[in-house]
Every structure is written in structure tokens, then in C-alpha cells.
Amino acid sequence: MIISTERGKRPSDFVRESVVTQGKGNCPFCYGNEAKTPPEILVYGRNSGGANSPGWSIRVVPNKFPALGIEGELDREGEGLFDKMNGIGAHEVIIETPDHNATLATLPERAIEDVLWAYRDRMLDLKNDKRFRYVLIFKNHGEAAGASLEHPHSQLIALPIVPKQVREEVDSCKHYYHEKERCIFCDIIRQEVDTGVRVVGETEYFITLAPYAPRFPFEMWILPKVHGSSFENNQSPVYSSLARTLKDTLMRLDAVLDRPAYNSMIHTSPIGEEINDHYHWHIEVIPKLTKVAGFEWGTGFYICPTPPEEAAKFLRDAQVGVAQPTH
Ligand SMILES: [Zn+2]
Ligand SMILES: [Zn+2]
Ligand SMILES: [Zn+2]
Helix, strand or coil, X not given: CEECHHHCCCXXXXXXXXXXXXXXXXXXXXXXXXXXXXXXXXXXXXXXXCCCCCCCCEEEEECCCCCCECCCCCCXXXXXXXXXXXXXXXXXXXXXXXXXXXXXXXXXXXXXXXHHHHHHHHHHHHCCCCCCCEEEEEEEECHHHCCCCCCCEEEEEEECCCCHHHHHHHHHHHHHHHHHCCCHHHHHHHHHHHHCCCEEEECCCEEEECCCCCCCCCCEEEEECCXXXXXXXXXXXXXXXXXXXXXXXXXXXXXXXXXXXXEEEEECCCCCCCCCCCCCCEEEEEECCCCCCHHHHHXXXXXXXXXXXXXXXXXXXXXXXCCCCCC
């Protein structure tokens, strides 16, 4: 990564549009439009009324335009020197709230926690499908970050192969563990807590850091403070603490960068490797402030115009009143 202090950018130097809702229009994720999505897979909060009717607090539905199809057997074949397989997978949408104008940052902690439980429920269910090797949960917030609908939602894609980025991350952690018999993320947390300069916030079970070598300005990682190798195998206090941390982190992002578009993703262990000492699950949050261009595509290097220590300071000093670093 290249930290370009020459280009040193403060939050106000980034030219972008804030994410603001335009209005419900004919939003397929709002109450009354349940028939406009494929039938629901999971619902929270509806005590009466039939399936696919209003009254819910969270709804999970198949993506209407899925990247991968759920039906069929995996079929791998060679085509000359190339390999191909059919596009089997699951692509679901987690509708986080009936409130069109809310965001994950503005939802009450309790509602955010329910979103996390919905993630977990879907992950555990999809892991029973022997065709799948990885379940990625991610969020595109704002049009600039790839969201085509403004109603608050996350997405889930179950894949028949472990994605390259995840494989590389897990394997690098494994390599480090074999050498030192310590988890690299646990080591990072220990060191970051000691120096404090890249710490953004802390709750009982989680810490939010600006990574030492960020790809993007104001990139953040949310990590459990006690080693854990998978998102889906945790006790309930962990999810409530994560809800608190997520809210705090996203509110800081909104305050410092005036509600930017962002992407976030959960990195957890691949299916079948859930319990281990080398991989430490986490959430990566990447605000959409810069463009990935020729240099990045051509090299895999990223030019980050804001040093992580400065980004962390702006984020840490933001007045949002949820969690504070404890040192
Ligand atoms: Zn809506
Ligand atoms: Zn660890
Ligand atoms: Zn990661």
C-alpha cells in the first residue's frame, strides 16, 4: 500500500455525494409491496397475518436478479486448458427494517442486533447445503457503493468455492500461526491497543481499528477482542456488543465524512474450517471516497491519501456518544 502524504486528504477534501433517500416511490422492500419480491425465506417480528404481508421487522428474500442460481448439481468441466463450472449458489437480500429512510447507523441497537441474528440464521441454514464452501455477507450502502435500491438492506451470497481473497487471508494467517503459534489478528489487536493511535472505538467485546496499511482512506476493521474464528458461532452477548460497535462505527463514519456511501463485508472462516486458532473473523468497512484506477488494477497496490493514524483520530474524536476507547 502507498500512503501518500503528498496528497494528504482531510475528510472535507473528498468530493462526493452524501447518501440521502429520495423517497419510497414504488420501493419493493417497503410495507405493502411484499408481493414484488420473491417469497420470503425468513421473517422476524410478524405475529399475525400470512407470509409475505406487512408487520415484519426483518425480511430475508431471494434476490430477484441473482448472480448465482440455487437449483442444480455442481458441474465442473474442462474446456481445453480452461476450467468452468455452472453458476450454482444462493443470493439473498436481508431487508434490515421496514423504515425506508433509516440506515443501519440510525437503527436502534436492538434492531441492529436482530439484523446480525438474521445473518447468523441464514448462514447456519445455508451451511447445511453440501454444495457450498463459503457464505459472504456484505452491504452496499449508497448508489456510489453499488446499491441499486436505497431501502436499507444487506446481501448474502453462498458460493461453491472459497473466494480467492478469503483463501489468501486465511492461508496467510495459517502461515503466521505455524511460525509463531499466535493468531496474527490477536497480535495486531494487542499492539494497536498498546499504541492506541489507530484505535477508533471499543466496546466490551469488539475493537474498531484503522488498519496499519489501509487500501482505502478511512478503511476500518471491526474485530472481536477475544479470539474467534467464525461470525456464526457466538453467544448472544457478542451479537449485542457487535450491534453497539457497528452502530458506533457507522455513526462515526457518517459524522466525519457526512454520510458517505460505503461497502462492508464479514470475513469468517470457510465452511468446514470454522473452529481454528489461526483465523480471526472480522468486518471490513470501506467508505467509497476514491476511485480504483489503472495503477491499482495494474499492480494490486493502492494509493491511500489519508494516513490511518489521521483517519483514526478524526473518527475517534467524532462526537457520537456510543462507545469510547477505554484507554
Ligand atoms: Zn422502501
Ligand atoms: Zn485471533
Ligand atoms: Zn478480511
